Amino acid sequence: MNAESRTRLNQTPEWTALAEHREQLGEVQLRELFAADPGRGAGYTLEVGDLHVDYSKHLITDETLRLLRELAAATGVFGLRDAMFRGEKINTTEDRAVLHTALRAPRDVVIEVDGENVVPGVHAVLDKMTGFAERVRSGEWTGHTGRRIKNIVNVGIGGSDLGPAMAYEVLRSFTDRDLVLRFVSNVDGADLHEAVRDLDAAETLFIIASKTFTTIETITNATSARDWLLTELKAGPEAVARHFVALSTNAEKVSDFGIDTVNMFEFWDWVGGRYSYDSAIGLSLMIAIGPDRFREMLDGFHLVDEHFRTAPAESNVPLLLGLLGIWYGNFHDAQSHAVLPYSHYLSKFTAYLQQLDMESNGKYVGRDGVPVDWQTGPVVWGTPGTNGQHAYYQLIHQGTKLIPADFIGFAEPVADLLPGLVAQHDLLMANFFAQTQALAFGKTPDEVRAEGAPEELVPHKTFKGNHPTTTILAKELTPSVLGQLIALYEHKVFVQGAVWNIDSFDQWGVELGKVLAKKVEPALTEGADVPGLDASTKALVAKYRELRGR
Numbered sequence: 001m002n003a004e005s006r007t008r009l010n011q012t013p014e015w016t017a018l019a020e021h022r023e024q025l026g027e028v029q030l031r032e033l034f035a036a037d038p039g040r041g042a043g044y045t046l047e048v049g050d051l052h053v054d055y056s057k058h059l060i061t062d063e064t065l066r067l068l069r070e071l072a073a074a075t076g077v078f079g080l081r082d083a084m085f086r087g088e089k090i091n092t093t094e095d096r097a098v099l100h101t102a103l104r105a106p107r108d109v110v111i112e113v114d115g116e117n118v119v120p121g122v123h124a125v126l127d128k129m130t131g132f133a134e135r136v137r138s139g140e141w142t143g144h145t146g147r148r149i150k151n152i153v154n155v156g157i158g159g160s161d162l163g164p165a166m167a168y169e170v171l172r173s174f175t176d177r178d179l180v181l182r183f184v185s186n187v188d189g190a191d192l193h194e195a196v197r198d199l200d201a202a203e204t205l206f207i208i209a210s211k212t213f214t215t216i217e218t219i220t221n222a223t224s225a226r227d228w229l230l231t232e233l234k235a236g237p238e239a240v241a242r243h244f245v246a247l248s249t250n251a252e253k254v255s256d257f258g259i260d261t262v263n264m265f266e267f268w269d270w271v272g273g274r275y276s277y278d279s280a281i282g283l284s285l286m287i288a289i290g291p292d293r294f295r296e297m298l299d300g301f302h303l304v305d306e307h308f309r310t311a312p313a314e315s316n317v318p319l320l321l322g323l324l325g326i327w328y329g330n331f332h333d334a335q336s337h338a339v340l341p342y343s344h345y346l347s348k349f350t351a352y353l354q355q356l357d358m359e360s361n362g363k364y365v366g367r368d369g370v371p372v373d374w375q376t377g378p379v380v381w382g383t384p385g386t387n388g389q390h391a392y393y394q395l396i397h398q399g400t401k402l403i404p405a406d407f408i409g410f411a412e413p414v415a416d417l418l419p420g421l422v423a424q425h426d427l428l429m430a431n432f433f434a435q436t437q438a439l440a441f442g443k444t445p446d447e448v449r450a451e452g453a454p455e456e457l458v459p460h461k462t463f464k465g466n467h468p469t470t471t472i473l474a475k476e477l478t479p480s481v482l483g484q485l486i487a488l489y490e491h492k493v494f495v496q497g498a499v500w501n502i503d504s505f506d507q508w509g510v511e512l513g514k515v516l517a518k519k520v521e522p523a524l525t526e527g528a529d530v531p532g533l534d535a536s537t538k539a540l541v542a543k544y545r546e547l548r549g550r
């Protein structure tokens with residue numbers, strides 16, 4: 001079946017078989033599934049690289065998995081996967097190849113787009129980044145006044161911000177602690193203000209990250225950053241070259257902005273913004289952790305790419321995670337998916353995944369241009385687990401919604417943790433294991449009674465359980481493990497988009513708001529009469545002007 005002509009997904013025999021299977025399973029209980037199969041805990045696990053993935057606490061049987069794999073086969077997931085790895089233009093609405101996997105391919109691999117091998121270009125940019133990162137780290141690269149660079153400010157938004165900002169937090173214990181790294185994304189001037197207010201401009205390097213170099217938030221912030229720098233240094237435009245570098249696909253716009261293209265680190269239109277932090281977009285991260293660790297991270301990505309490309313369906317972890325999401329979203333009406341890391345360093349991990357997943361699979365039109373009549377991407381949400389336990393876990397445990405969740409944890413604390421804090425790690429991980437246990441198996445009314453609870457409190461203290469979770473456990477959080485995790489989620493998202501027959505690599509849904517903001521701005525600033533402005537927005541703009549005293 002190809003994208004254009006295939007039968008409507010929910011009319012395929014594979015879909016119908018899953019719907020019937022769901023009926024038969026009814027309200028199957030995890031307690032029953034575990035009682036019936038003592039080997040389930042150890043058996044429903046897979047390994048990929050350093051990741052141990054336990055999927056035993058899911059509302060599934062062997063038959064569920066078999067039927068889900070049949071759906072994947074019938075919808076051509078592996079054919080599309082191979083086309084992606086080969087560099088075919090599977091992003092059809094933009095007529096682009098989708099080759100983030102080439103960003104972490106070894107030097108000797110050949111991947112062609114329009115007859116040209118892209119891998120040498122990838123490594124040329126990585127080498128250029130390496131040289132630059134080493135010069136900044138060693139102090140050889142100095143600012144306009146000859147001072148060493150101590151502060152790095154990445155200016156970018158969406159995929160040009162979330163990836164490096166997330167990875168910098170994740171890998172903090174691997175960073176050069178003497179360097180200050182900040183990330184500015186919001187067009188609210190407060191973001192840039194807070195980022196630079198205590199910095200010495202003479203020691204500050206701005207990295208302007210924008211695939212298109214036309215994104216209004218980034219160009220506005222970059223212009224303000226340049227004004228700030230030149231004012232602080234009391235210097236002319238000649239100072240820009242030592243304090244501004246660009247990460248982009250658009251050399252012309254970079255040069256128009258006043259950044260010498262010698263100081264531009266290139267990437268390509270076949271790298272989607274939300275798949276780009278292992279490209280030049282990762283320059284700030286590379287400076288922070290050093291080129292060797294950045295390459296270790298790329299190796300981690302590549303390891304999971306190879307697994308996804310070659311592992312049989314039965315042991316293919318991204319396939320499994322993608323299909324589990326389909327099981328809940330399409331056959332249990334789950335609307336959201338929680339990602340709950342038990343590591344403080346993963347505090348921005350879920351925010352990163354929100355763009356990866358929701359910008360990729362938040363689509364209502366299929367690749368054939370016809371609206372889908374099945375659910376597509378879930379709402380992805382979550383924060384580090386222990387904090388969540390004291391906030392929203394109540395709803396996951398006892399609310400009325402089904403929320404499948406991923407729990408991510410590590411056996412070892414980070415290597416440089418203060419010795420006095422190491423003992424806390426077991427407590428953190430005790431919570432990690434306890435929560436998935438409580439979510440799966442709950443507490444029956446009889447168990448509550450046995451604890452002596454008064455009868456009127458029994459329903460309140462009962463946990464129905466049966467909340468599905470995946471546990472992802474690794475020995476430690478290293479650059480390679482981070483790469484493995486991100487590639488795992490990238491390919492999970494791919495699998496789901498392939499089954500749903502949507503283009504996971506465009507993002508037309510962000511365009512309308514951008515166009516309207518441009519139209520509305522003169523109404524705010526000049527009181528201009530914007531033709532076609534609806535009554536509600538008109539009234540709100542008038543209120544805004546009144547509050548601003550205009």
Ligand SMILES: O=P(O)(O)OC[C@H]1O[C@](O)(CO)[C@@H](O)[C@@H]1O
Pocket residue numbers: 157158159160209210211212213214215218273274359507510
């Ligand atoms: O890197 P750019 O071109 O500035 O775009 C930033 C972000 O804007 C989007 O195009 C839309 O939000 C994202 O896909 C992208 O990551």
